[in-house]
Amino acid sequence: MTRIHDIAINEAAFFPEPPPYWRDISDMLGWETTKAWENNGLFVLATAGIYGDGKEWLHVSFSRKSRIPDYSDLQRVKRDFFGPDKKAVMVFPAEAEYVDIHKNCLHMFYSAENPLPEFGGGWTI
Numbered sequence: 001m002t003r004i005h006d007i008a009i010n011e012a013a014f015f016p017e018p019p020p021y022w023r024d025i026s027d028m029l030g031w032e033t034t035k036a037w038e039n040n041g042l043f044v045l046a047t048a049g050i051y052g053d054g055k056e057w058l059h060v061s062f063s064r065k066s067r068i069p070d071y072s073d074l075q076r077v078k079r080d081f082f083g084p085d086k087k088a089v090m091v092f093p094a095e096a097e098y099v100d101i102h103k104n105c106l107h108m109f110y111s112a113e114n115p116l117p118e119f120g121g122g123w124t125i
Contacts, residue, residue, distance in 0.1 A: 012048035
């Protein structure tokens with residue numbers, strides 16, 4: 001899914017407003033299309049864009065300097081930046097489409113315009 005149009009993050013359909021314990025560091029970037037936060041060594045960037053499906057998607061990337069974010073980081077980012085009632089996805093692209101900007105960076109996406117199917121339920125272990 002290729003991004004074909006950036007959106008000013010303040011104008012995005014789903015603008016992230018994380019809890020106040022996240023320190024807003026957006027002014028350090030100076031980018032109109034990106035917001036950034038930090039909490040306890042976890043860095044988060046949020047961007048929005050129209051992708052190849054013609055829908056608006058919120059993209060949240062998150063990283064730590066010395067290691068890849070762990071499962072509790074994944075849970076916190078999902079809860080704090082998308083909400084407990086929304087579905088978000090992590091995308092593992094084909095190797096030819098992979099972008100390695102930061103070795104410890106993970107990505108989640110959400111679109112209010114493109115609801116995801118119900119993947120769980122009915123499974124027994």
